[in-house]
Amino acid sequence: MDWDKLRIFHAVAEAGSFTHAGESLNLSQSAVSRQIHSLEDSLGVSLFHRHARGLILTEQGEVLNRNVREIFAKLSMTEAMISESKERAKGPLKITTTVAFGSTWLTPHMKEFLDLYPEIELSVVLLDTELDLSMRAADCAIRFTPPRQPDLIQRKLKRVRSRIYASPDYLSEHGIPSEPADLDRHHLIVYGEDAPQPTRTINWLLWQDREGEPRHPVLKVNNIYGIYRAVVSGLGVAALPSYMARMTRNLVHVLPELEGPETMAYFVYPEELRHSKRIAVLRDFLVRKIAEDDQG
Incomplete structure (x- = not known):
């Protein structure tokens, strides 16, 4: 197969149209279309379904694009390694x-x-x-x-634990918790249903020193940075990871004797x-x- 035609095919598959692929390749729409037709003729199959809203890969096109994507990724890696x-x-x-x-x-x-x-x-x-x-x-x-x-090669970087924080404004209004049982009367901000860890692990504040049903949070957010911003706003109390320590200078570390379950940060890269x-x-x-x- 002609490598130049494969390059153009891959660009069209990623862009979803001859026009957008042509813009990225600095070719006219008609030139791109001719190359794709030529590739389809040489293979004896249709690679795209054409419709008014754009192009969709056929089953054969999906197979070809999957392999072409892998080949070009390896070529890109090889080029970078040679030039480095x-x-x-x-x-x-x-x-x-x-x-x-x-x-x-x-x-x-x-x-x-x-x-x-x-x-x-x-x-x-x-x-x-x-x-x-x-x-x-x-x-x-x-x-x-x-x-x-x-x-994949992995290198352990850091052990991460979460600690409990609240804003000065929140604490002046609601008081500072002095023991874990005090969390029952505070506004807790926790991770939402799409938690990257088991819910009981990442939302340990809901179960800390509590038997039976967990505490009810005031807010669920599916992103730790979003939780941090909610705490800064004075909404409530939350467990934040230790790597946020530099950002928590505008927050107060409460119940310092409590820490959440440990997770590990890894630096990962291909062999x-x-x-x-x-x-x-x-x-x-x-x-x-x-x-x-x-x-x-």
Whole structure:
């Protein structure tokens, strides 16, 4: 098969139209259409269903695109590895992590990292769902559950526990809890139904020192950063992860004798990037910054 036609096919499959693919490829719509027709003729199958709202891959088109996507991902990785200097780290590097950790801990440290390695072209993708690193949706990740794929390398970064916080305004109005039983009369903000951990683990405040039914929260939010913002607003009390410590200076740490269940943060990347200089310098930087924070 003609690699140029496959490149154009992949662009059309991702864009969903000849026009949008042509814009990304700097080709006319008619030129893109001709290349796709030529590829379909050479294969003897239709690759797209055409309709008024755009293009949809046929079953054969899905099979071809799945394989073409994997091939181009490996080519991109190979190109980056070949072009990467052995003496210094440079080139594109995409890291993904959760919205909360990325917003509150990772991105504030990226200026220092890029000052050290200005030739790295860094991208940060914040999602509470996991990208497929084996398909090069990202080069590396910081995750809070052990990776399930066998071809991924993992490095433990940090043990994370949650602690209880409230805003000064909230505490002046509702009082400071002095023992766990006092939580019964406070407004608790917890994680929603889409919790990334078992509900009883991540929402441990609802069960802390309580028998039978859990406490009733005033608000459920499906994102830790959203919980943090609700606490800052003075709505109530919540358990926030230890990596948010830098952001909690405008909050009060209450019931300091209580800590939530422990989770582990992992730095994860594919086996084929084991010798990547970019991965190595980012890994070492993260390990160093987390150690400094733990000592501070």
